[in-house]
Amino acid sequence: MSESFLAVTRAIADFVATQDSADEHLGAAIRHMEKSSASAAPNPLYLPARPTPDYGDILAMALTAAAGSPLAHVAKAIAPVSGLLPWHYSYPTEPGEENLADRIAFAEIVGPQGALIAPHARLGFTLMAPHTFYPMHAHPAVELYLVVAGHAAWLSPGIEEVVPPGGFVLHRTGQPHAMRTADEPLLAIYAWQGDLDTPSIYL
């Protein structure tokens, strides 16, 4: 099983190794994502959680949409592990709030509890159904996103931009951010560095 997960991180590393930025912070975050995906190794302490919620329909739609994108080879590597990804929705739902657990999910593949481990990093996938708003949230970790599929709007106070597949989005420590999908789902890779333990919270 870990060989299939390693194929995913290798595919990510292959793409990210070709990327760079003139922006110092974005460039450093790209190198961190490259290093984390290239150095990921099987986690001897990994205990697969079963059963996990099934987001297969949304994932299948995203993987189909990724064909022909700059990350098509990553989508191809995900397909064999699609039934093994530890999807979860990690925000508590407050009374009166919409429960987004059917529409937003995260699957960490590199991290302390992941199938793979890498020093000072968490790396995984964020999946959103079409026509979904992921409310404004923040966390102390520095986060780099790499879009695999979908043309979602990425929001931060004063900023809203549609980021295509192959595009990066950097969130600095504590920076509020949100995403909105339209007709397509969103599948994106996240890489966290810094404070890996404090969870994201809705603002």
Ligand SMILES: [Fe+2]
């Ligand atoms: Fe985030």
